Amino acid sequence: MRVLRYFAVLALLASALGSAATAQTAPSPEQHFGFAMGTDKKLARWDEMLAYFTEVAGVSARVRLDTVGPTTLGNPYVVVTLSSPGNLARLDEIRAASATLAAGRISRAEAEALAADLPATAFINHNIHSTEIASSQTSVDLVYRLATADDQLTREILDNVVTVLVPSANPDGQIMVVDWYRRNVDTEYEDARLPFLYHPYAGHDNNRDYFQANLVETRYWMTLMYHTVHPQLYLDQHQMGSNGPRIFVPPYPDPMNPDVHPLQWQSLRFMGGGIVTDLQAAGKQGVITSALYRIWGQEGALTGRYHNIVALLTESASANIASPVTVTREQLLGSANRARDIDEYGFSMQMADPWWGGEWRLGDIVEYQAIAALSYLKQAARFRQQYVMGRWQMASETMAKGVAEGPYAYVISADQEDPVTAAELVRTLILQGVEVHRAVAPFSAEPDHGMRVPGTSMADSGPENSESTHHEDEGGLEGRETDPETRSFPAGSWVVLAAQPSRAAVLDLLQPVERRLLREYPGGPYLRSYDGAAYTMPLQMGVGSVRVNEPFEAPLEPVDEVLFRAPELPEAQTAFALSRRANVSYAAANRLMAEDIPVTLTNDHFIVSAADPRVRPALERLRLELEVPVTADPADAATARPTGRSRIGLYQGWAASMDEGWTRLLLERYGFDVTTLSNQDVRGGQLWTRFDVVIIPSEIPLRRLLDGTAEGDAPPEFVGGIGDEGVEALQAFVREGGTLVTLDRGDEVVLERFDIPVRDALDGLSDRDFFAPASLFRMDVDQASPLAVGTPSQVAAKWATGRAYEPTDFADAGARIRTVARWAADPAAVLMSGLLAGAEHLAGKAAVLEVEYGRGRIYLYGFRVQHRAQTGGTFRLLFNALFRSSEPRTATEHGNQDG
DSSP: OOOOOHHHHHHHHHHHHOOOHHHHHSOOHHHHHSSOTTOTTOOOOHHHHHHHHHHHHHHOTTEEEEEEEEOTTSOEEEEEEEOOHHHHHTHHHHHHHHHHHHHTOSOHHHHHHHHTTOOEEEEEEEOSSTTOTHHHHHHHHHHHHHHHOOSHHHHHHHHHEEEEEESOSOHHHHHHHHHHHHHHTTSTTTTOOOSSOSSTTTGGGGGGGTTTOOSHHHHHHHHIIIIIIOOSEEEEEEEEOSSSOSEEOSSOOSOOOTTSOHHHHHHHHHHHHHHHHHHHHTTOOOEEOSSSOOOOSSSSGGGGGGGTOEEEEEEEEOOBTTBOEEEOHHHHHHHHHHSTTOSSSSOSSSOSSOOOOEEEOHHHHHHHHHHHHHHHHHHHHHTHHHHHHHHHHHHHHHHHHHHHHOOOEEEEOSOOSSHHHHHHHHHHHHHTTOOEEEESSOEEEOBOSSOOOTTOOGGGSOTTTOOEEEOOOOTTOTTGGGOOSSEEEOTTOEEEESSSTTHHHHHHHHSOEEEOOOBSSTTSOBOOOSSOSOOOHHHHHTOOOEEEOSOOOOOEEEESSOOOOOOOOOOOSSEEEEETTSHHHHHHHHHHHHTTOOOEEOSSEEEEETTSTTHHHHHHHHHHHHOOOOEESOTTGGGOEEOOOOEEEEEOTTSOOHHHHHHHHHHHHTTOEEEEEOHHHHHTOOGGGTOSEEEEOSSOOHHHHHHOBOTTSSOGGGOBOOHHHHHHHHHHHHHTTOEEEEEGGGGHHHHHHSOOSEEETTTTOOTTTOBOOSEEEEEEEOTTSGGGTTSOSEEEEEESSOOOEEEOSOOOTTOEEEEEEEEOSSHHHHEEEBOOBOGGGTTTOEEEEEEEETTEEEEEESSOTTGGGTOTTTHHHHHHHHHHTTSOOOHHHHOOTTO
16 A cells, blocks of 8 residues: 555644634545545546535635636636635735735835735646646645645644635546546556547647636736736746656756846745755655746746746656556666756756656556645745745836836837737736726827847847847838838827736737757757747737837826727718728628628728628627727629638547647637537548538648557547548548648558649758747748738748648649748748747748649648637738638539549
8 A cells, every 4th residue: 555645644644633613524535435536546536626625615724725716618717725724804905915015016125024024925836737637636635735734834834824726727638638538548548648638629729728818717917926926936847758867846947038037936946945855855866957948938837937937847756647657777777868957867956856667556656746836835835935025126127127128118010900909918917917007098109129138139148148139020020121200109008017927928029039959969950948939919819019119108007807899880872891901800700601601802902891780780899899990881882792601620540749839719709610520530431512611720640640640559449540441531621622721740541642843941940940939930822813802911920840841843733833932032031039940941842832732722721820729910810711712612613523
């Protein structure tokens, strides 16, 4: 029988010595669930956990349970707040004081007076990645310990800390993983991978949503962090692979973002050192620091560091969900040779007590996580004032740095071609804690055209030391060199002042950046970050943003929410029009057609007849619901041609592609008629009778598309791919008039099986030749292409992985190819924000192709045009292809079932 966990021992001892009255009535996890948390092959499911939390909260004055709202699939997203009864009684006062300190706008003396009796607020986030199941189980033990134990350490934590615990940041996925595991445990499929996304849209990518908040669960988290709780400390507990160290604890390895206050990094050293010490004191081996997780930016729940919250990550080695795994010494040594920042697995100051192999169980993970969480809370209690005052100090000094170094502000004009997307950007900034002002009258300011932020110039530091430089650019890209010295902005424009507590977030989210290329060692491979190299929301979303260095006079008011409203519906003689330069117009057009209201289109507008009595009420409703602007009697109405709703099949199979999930989210959000395609659907053939478009998302390489999961690796109903017959069905679909869309690496089936004269110019290049972490690249768009409608001639494309299409020396008699968009011709102009080596291999090559194939078309997107539903600046390149595929065709053009 495995040794009882450190955490549970303390709780049992406290109970034996005599605990509070509530401890005698609150059941232990083992009493409630019938097994201890971490028991082999046993898992508590979300509904069972919630029942337990409800029971404990009902009998313990130390526990408050709140339901924040429904998840994507309608399960409760909850937060558990644990502290002394006295602290919970004044929780509103604590949160208000924490918010005042976080703003940093009071004097040190005032801050110290406010902090004198203020408990620290420590946020703990668990189980955002659902297959990393242990932390959901750890949260049960943690709640029981803090709700019932009466030992000195627990009392110290309760008196000095308000613990805010999210037991599962993705309850939907927690349920899926537990159900899948229970179905297969003790069968030959016990280690079978989940064949579908454990977040319905994002899967494992859900922590990549923490700067744009496309998922409801992320919006809940941001509301708690930045608008409700205002913590000083944050802990996110994850799991990693099995064949390396047992747990990672901060500090993180270099490089770190220099815009983040240095007290953040020093606090992480201090807090991480305490956690490592407590793990070692408990005899826990394999603890590593300063390795593996080079987390720079906005992809993950650790974005709190950009808002002066000391943000820690732990990553524990995984079991096979709840089944033990055996790790050999040879596996550890082999893994270490591939792991970043570990020269050789063994003793070092990064890992002073290596773990040398053996059995590794769910209970071990719960044990390590419990010790780490308790150490985190112990330090929050014992150094309460240090962390409470630390957030004030970081905010205060960050604002002073903003005044001294600039820039002064970023202006997002109210006069945008896509005002709704601009409003979405500003809403997201506010949601994640960035301060935004609104101009109540017109004003003028002098834009900056290319000035770097002082203090981060590459010229100021050695070639291996400076990680990034900032430079100015605008979301629209066109005309920036001819802008006047002084620019006028209308009332309603949004102003983001850079001298604010969240200055680091402002720079990272709004400012294009050129990050320096670093190497693992002199002459070695390029140094990879754990996450993306650039975020720069205006570029991604296609929103005009202007950096202003010098102060300007403007009547500004702070805004807590964006109150953008489309203008009142105009009177129309013949027709109403929706601009195709606005993403929301595509959603409105789809909604109108779903109500059987005819829609026509021109190169500038969607057109609906003013004579139809249904139209005006429908547009008025959409104007309010979607904020879509509507104009009347456009000059181009006479050129309008029919359109309709495309019948779209989105391939899913059993690949669990995150790109598929994000694509589905985007298409559903914009009202497209999308159906999930299984392997059987594709193999069944005659796709043209059911669909106008078939989309193959990225993250599904050809071999996985064809073969899927092998027999014996999953239950029989989840085995296989589309096979050769599926490829033939896709070929027949296009030949008979269908449209095939491939996204990024989803194009392999076309490049390798459709015999078109195109190749990827990047094939065969090593990382030393071409190195491009997730960044934003400049793309030139052919304005004569139907896909380019509403898109500027230059646009920022998000490169996660991608293609550089070029013709080959072989030919296909029926193929006619048109380049819709190219990467910038000048290698020096390709990079807009992020990191790039080998731009010459990309420059001038095709990024988007249209291929005529039989009676149909193939659109090859050599990047993720819809990347994580974040890249609003390139959505229309995809939407136009979907609308084009719905244009009426004759029976001859469609072909017939016999081909």
